[in-house]
Amino acid sequence: MVRHSATQPGEELDSRKATILEAVVSEYVDTAQPVGSSSVAATADLDVSPATVRSEMVTLEREGYLAQPHTSAGRVPTDKGYRYFVDHLRAGTIGPVQQQQIREFFTNVRGEVQEVLEQTSNLLTRLTSYTSVVVGGGHTHATVLSVQLVNLDARHQLLVTVFSDGTVLKHNVRSTFAATHVDVAEASRQLNALLIGTSLDSRVQVPSRHDHVATLVREAVAELHAQAPTFDGEQVFIGGSSKVAESFDGVETVRQVLAILEQELLVVTLVEDILDQGLSVAIGSEHGYEPLASCALIVAPISVDGEPAGAVGLLGPTRMKYREAMAAARVVSEHLTRHLSGEDERD
Amino acid sequence: MVRHSATQPGEELDSRKATILEAVVSEYVDTAQPVGSSSVAATADLDVSPATVRSEMVTLEREGYLAQPHTSAGRVPTDKGYRYFVDHLRAGTIGPVQQQQIREFFTNVRGEVQEVLEQTSNLLTRLTSYTSVVVGGGHTHATVLSVQLVNLDARHQLLVTVFSDGTVLKHNVRSTFAATHVDVAEASRQLNALLIGTSLDSRVQVPSRHDHVATLVREAVAELHAQAPTFDGEQVFIGGSSKVAESFDGVETVRQVLAILEQELLVVTLVEDILDQGLSVAIGSEHGYEPLASCALIVAPISVDGEPAGAVGLLGPTRMKYREAMAAARVVSEHLTRHLSGEDERD
DNA sequence: ACTTGGCACTCGGTAGAATCGAGTGCCAAC
DNA sequence: GTTGGCACTCGATTCTACCGAGTGCCAAGT
Incomplete structure (x- = not known):
């Protein structure tokens, strides 16, 4: 498995290139259309002309951050481009509405661990509109x-x-x-x-x-x-598989992704692989699993009383809203960790 | 909710019309293309010319068994057409390979009821390539x-x-x-x-x-x-949701169906409604649930020690292979009933 | 009274041509 | 290094022509 720039520092881009890359990613995530130099020049507040942006773009393309679907189309981020974007993302926050939603959820949720995890999976999906994965595991130490x-x-x-x-x-x-x-x-x-x-x-x-x-x-x-x-207790809960149909357009891609989600063991392995690498996002083929090449998988670990006890994850297309999704995963995993450790029983 | 010809006798078609209808259904299920008079004349061994078939077809269309996507296309079965087809289906059998597969499964399967049901769901999907639903329920009488x-x-x-x-x-x-x-x-x-x-x-x-x-x-x-x-014990296990992507072509339809499958309560209700009506198949909008209008749902009840205890089901497009699928559902439900009643413990 | 071959007709699907336009790469000028 | 200008590319869209599967109808045959 390959090491990524998240762990190896990797090259830095000068500020303008970074701004351009960020603009491309942002717009592409929104529109799903290749983005052109002029709209970047207009959006990002770097006072330069489209021509300048273009010449920077050739560089970015040569260095592997961007790609052109065909000549005379705009640019699209590559996996490497997304990676840079993610690595340099200033930590996002989530909206107050969602904050409230999460807090409410965790004060109200009751019952067995399994059910809590399942519900959490649904929560994450509702928060983000992506398919969510919750892995709960490792009770072996329980007596x-x-x-x-x-x-x-x-x-x-x-x-x-x-x-x-x-x-x-x-x-x-x-x-x-x-x-x-x-x-x-x-x-x-x-x-x-x-x-x-x-x-x-x-x-x-x-x-x-x-x-x-x-x-x-x-x-x-x-x-x-x-x-x-x-037993080792690995359990997977998947929420919002219907979101897969929204996230990808090819019916074939949808089928493949769904088929993968059905293999729970595979999902667990995948999530834990990513955690083991110390990553919080695997983009495209970074996880080395070909059929998921068009996906990005965000993970955030959860623990119980200090012991690792699984993870929450979000599965979307590589062009996903990383900032929001990562924030949601992080916040939910933190709440869940606290909840499972029995810290917020305020009822 | 509407009563259907399965329960009300409904009109009978004369032998030739029936043959033609059956031919249309069979071919359409195979090819997904509207079928024309000439191919029916060739396939079905009623020695008549295409012209005759055509004139019969107008009747069948007038009576609601067939429909034309547009003038100058072949005919496609309506829900009513499928219904007639299903009601007059001579009970199908399943291949010896599948027989074997099922027998093997039930002699090997072990463990808790939940797990058996979940595995059964997977078995059904493997047997038929359709999404399968297993509903287990009603322990209220257990002491x-x-x-x-x-x-x-x-x-x-x-x-x-x-x-x-x-x-x-x-x-x-x-x-x-x-x-x-x-x-x-x-x-x-x-x-x-x-x-x-x-x-x-x-x-x-x-x-x-x-x-x-x-x-x-x-x-x-x-x-x-x-x-x-x-508790009433309703539990749902859904297997092969990726098959949904194979069964329907519109991404939007896929999304809708998946979204429905996520609402377990809805699925239970649906299955039980159908059982209550004494049906074994609900075609198109027969179940009165609009978003599933393009689906057919085959159900077969299971019982434990004589008490109804849930059902197995298969969800596919209305143009599904009813004979095979119904046979599979029936055989599996029988095996499951026997298994859960503790009758085939031959290990 | 059916059945059948013949025939004109319909209309979706496909192929090709024309056109459009977003976006590029390059260059000369600033 | 930046910029405006400009020719060029190439996918997407539209339009047209056309093909052909399949129909409905009818008149002739049994």
Whole structure:
């Protein structure tokens, strides 16, 4: 995977070139039309003629910041151009209306973590009109608060485990013999003694006896720990997939992007890759994933009690409103972090 | 809401008209092009000339089964045309490969109901290339097997309830006073005595005393029952939303359909409306929901132990492959019903 | 009373030509 | 280094002509 100018300093543009680049990006984001020298000269308040702008543009094009769809069309930013723009973006703020919307949301939202994350995803979409991705993950460090084995019928038991972070996991256990209620109750008691305080990734000393109860206990523990790797708790919530149809024009592109969003594992990997690189935006093919070449993905990490616990993301076309979107992602991720850490329970 | 020919007998077409209609539908579904008299005459093995077919077509058009996009184009089926086609479809079968695929799926699938439903949704999409909808619902009749109140901290408890159908519900309880572990344990015991065997919609006699434990119990019961209406257990799983982009050509249509799929409540209502009407397919505007006028929705009910428990559905363009899709929905719903009723546990 | 071949007619789709105009690159002058 | 001027490019738009699939109608055939 390639390193980007966000991490390597990269060249700086002189002030005028920077202004021009910024003007091009801004206008292109608005209009989706190649932008010409004259409109740049008019917009940006650098008192120069279109001709001057043109000559600067050739330079910018030669250096890879701009591109021409064809001769005699205006310029369009390249991924590198967007990258420069983003890297030199003075941190945006979000409107007071949205501020209010977010604050309201977080004071009202209730319920389980999952639901909060799902709702947050919808919030982000409403705020920005882009498809949003919320990844919640990594409960592995949570410890067991309580375990209970429940008899469904003689051969089926249900193992319900409550963790310190409020997560509840359930597992089906199938006993190889007909278990009595007494067996189950005893197994349940032993499991409690065994598991409380442990976390999913810690080893547990299971009884090696061969009686019914011990077998049940072993099966239950095995079942619980079997899921540890999958569990790692990665969950994805995607909001506003219909926005994809607004953001891209080719039906084929829309199909591709949607197909990608369906592969949740892929999305998680993608988001975490970007986080690992310390980026907050991946533009075009920066993430090295070809089918998303026409997309930009903004991410902002969330954490719970200081531990990384996922991220929120926004997926849009490369020509997206970076300032607003990044601000929204940042603010929401901060609120979410606080909320999940239990800091703003003011009701 | 309108009644349809599926429930009211409606007129019958004479054999030749029926053959012609069927030919038109079949070819249009394949090609998406208006179909002309000559190709019908060639395809269907009714030994008549195109001219005859044409004169029949005018009748069919007058009666509302066919339409002409414009003079001098071929004919296209109307919703009514599709309806007739579907109502007179000899029940289709599905290919042996798919049979195999389904059988394999259901012997291998494991885990919680939710996951099974979600996976089933994906299966249906893979089988048919249409967007699939799986609605699971109505656990209200399930009874409580076990309850447990767990102390998160002095003011936060977690109520975990296990139902006879294997569902596990959790609720946050906030105590208005600092609860000790002893309080919580005692409350937990009382809750068990109180709730086991009841269902979510049954009334429960809560203790009226004013001590800590009684208060906790009351709060827990209130919290649990508060969710009964929302809970009713309606869950929706949607698979293959990217197929929407394949099924419809206008980007705007794609957007609309996606936007609808995002509103889960709407989807549930829609599916249940159709089921209530005793239909297995809603074509075009039959469901009375305008934005989906260009869609057809195939549904097949699922049940658990004889009780209705949701449905599987397939969403496609009105020109969809009804035979295959209906067969797939039917077969999968049957398998799912058997699976959820615990009948095919052959591992 | 149907069925059929014949035939004029319709009208969307496609191809080509003409035109427009936004925007460029270059250059000579400032 | 900047600027106005200017010829040039090339996609987009419009217009026209035309093709042909498919129709509706009719008169003749069974």
